[in-house]
Amino acid sequence: MKLKAFSAPYLVWMIVFIVVPLLMVVYFAFTTDNGEFTLEYISDVGQYANIFMRSIWLAIIATIICLVVAYPLSYMLSRMSKHTQSTMLMIVMLPMWMNFLLRTYAWMTLLGNNGIINQLLGMIGLGPFKLINTEGAVVLGMVYNYLPFMILPLYSVMVKIDKSVIEAANDLGCNSFHTMFRVIFPLSLPGVTSGITMVFVPAISTFIISRMLGGGSNLLIGDLIEMQFLGNSYNPHLGAAISMVLMVIILVIMTVMNQFSPDDQVLI
Amino acid sequence: MKKLGKIYIGLVLMFLYVPIFVLIVFSFNETKSRSVFSGFTFDWYEKLFRNEIIISSLINTIIIAVLASIISTILGTLAAIGINSMKKFPKAVVLNVTNMPIINPEIVTGVSLMLLFVFFAARMNLEFGFVTLLIAHITFDVPYVILNVMPKFKQMNPHLYEAAQDLGCGPFKAFVKVVLPEIMPGVVSGFLMAFTYSLDDFIISYFTSGSTSQTLPITIYSMTRRKVSPEINALSTLIFLVVVVVLVIKHVIETKQAKRNEAYGRD
Known part of the structure; x- marks a missing residue:
């Protein structure tokens, strides 16, 4: 029996709804209405270079904070016992299961000018501070929403690091600082990338995060794309061009990241 | 050191949970204030259940998630079977393309599908709404199904299928009796993943839904854009409760299974 034929319906689907739409983005980016x-x-x-720079900059800061x-x-x-591990992991990942709009909305409540944080600060005679509609609020929203995306791959790599490897490093004279940087960190690198x-x-x-927490003044690439397709400045050609540049940026960054992937490590 | 670690974990958990608990507390607040708690009430829950837009978009979300995850599970499982028996090069090509909706930013996937639908809408009788939403959801769901099913073939003994046929099963029967049970765990986890992604998706739905067919996340978004409404808090509380109940049940079942496996000396 030809098992390959089983994939035929999906292959058609894939071409029509994955390949063709992406080609259309490229086509729109390089053509006029005619x-x-x-x-x-x-x-x-x-x-829009400044918006691109802001997006890259804020995303880098958020990524670094998440990593740290x-x-x-x-x-x-x-390093916890197996049972505690699975319970703790569930507790850490649970907020992730709430829709991210609601999670971001929660911070709107907290950071608002009359929000709880300003109220609490007011009680001890501070503020009010402008917390919402700032770049800081956008970064905070990113960290809050995407932190679990950092925890999960790190955890799944670290859990495989054998306890005896760490013990061996200690036995061979590494202090905990050295063990961290010369043993654990290199082993966890795939999770980091x-x-x-x-x-x-x-x-x-x-x-969404920039719109809900950044007000109108902290536009990001995503806002720019959204405006070209659903906003006031309807221009799918420009929107497609911006999307393409965004894809290229991400591709470059992923290629750089792959340089640190474990496969290359083995070669070195 | 140990103590410091516990404090650190506590702080991170606080960061993760305090915003949600604040939402929950203010869902019971008498006034619309988001910072002063003035009295206890269930009013917002009542209003929530009478809000037809929310209820209808919730039903819509569930219908789309169920349909999209079922269709993509069938499509994806069949695809995985086929891809598995492909030669190395076409296999790599197909898997790379399949990964694209996962790797690409969601906004790009959403925008690219929107361009396609606009193209069809102009030439055929296609309207933005239920159909475009469903197609979009299937498109981003299938890769997750394939990703979950493919590894199961690697773990399976390839000769089992042939053995079943040698022992008198027809190709179809051999597949149903031998291959399907082996890949079933992957199929189920693929289905569940597709279902949750569908329920939760906002960005791709945002670009591919019309005004006629809204999902719950889209409704939530338009609610946050308008004036303050504690109904969102009530909705968050209910969603949070559902998530907690589902995850705790899942956790209990998994822990029991792990214990049973340990007892039998299995991994």
Whole structure:
């Protein structure tokens, strides 16, 4: 029996709904309304360099914070007893199962000018501070929403690090600092790289977090794309061009990340 | 050191849970204030259940999630069977393309599908709404099914299928009796993953739904855009409760299974 034929319906689906739409993005980015070839839209993307820089910058900050916060947590999780581990992991991942709009909305409540944080600060005579509609609020929203994406890959790599490897390092004279940087960190590198991509990609392309927590003034690439398709400035050609540039940026970053992947490590 | 670790875990958990608990507390607040708790009430829950837009979009979300996950499970499982028997190169190509909706930012997937649907809408009788939503959901669901089913073939002994045929099973019967039970865990986890992604999706739905067919996340989004409404808090509380109940049940079942496996000396 030809088992290969089983995949035929999916292959058709894949071509029509994955390949063709992406080709359409490329086509739209390089053509005018009349279907003539143009580089106008691609070069127009340059006007938005500041928005691109802001998106990349905020996404990098959020990714670094996620890594710094998640790394020790994941390590501690991975060293717990098996039963505690699975319970703790469930508790850590639980908020992830709430829709991210609701999670972001929660911070709108907290950070608002009359929000709880300002109220509490007011009680001890501080503020009110402008918390919402700032870049800081956007980064906070990114960290809050994507932190579990960092914890999960880190944890799943660290849990496989054999306890005896760490003990061996200690026996051979490593202090805990050396053990961390010369044994645990290199072994956890695959988790670090996949965690970074899993946080960075949604962070750089979000438009909800910036809209809900950043007000109108902290536009990101995602907002820009959304505006070209569903917003006031309808221009699918420009939107497609921006999407393409975004894809290229992500591709470059993933390629760089792959340089640190375990396969290359073996070669070295 | 141990103590420090516990404090650290506690702080991270606080960061994760305090916003949600604040939402929950204020779902019982008498006034619309988001910072001062003035009195206890169930009013917002009552309003929530009478809000037809929310209820209808909830039903819509569930219908789409059920349909999309069932269709994508069938499509994806069949695809995995076929892909598994492909030669190395076509297999790599298909798997790479399959990964694209997972790797690509959701907004790009959403926008690309929107372009396609706009194209069809202009030339055929296609309207943005239920059908486009369903197609979009199936498209981002199938890769997760394939991703879950494929590894099961690697774990399976390839000769089992042939052995079943040698022992008198027809190809179809051999498949149902031998292959399907082996890959079933992957099929089930693929289905569940597709279902939860469908329930939760906002970005891709946002670009592919019309005004006629809204999902719950889209309704939530438009509610947050408008004035303050504690109904969202009530809704969050209910969703949180459902999540807690489902995850705790899942956790208990898994722990029991793990214990049983340990008792039998299995991994």
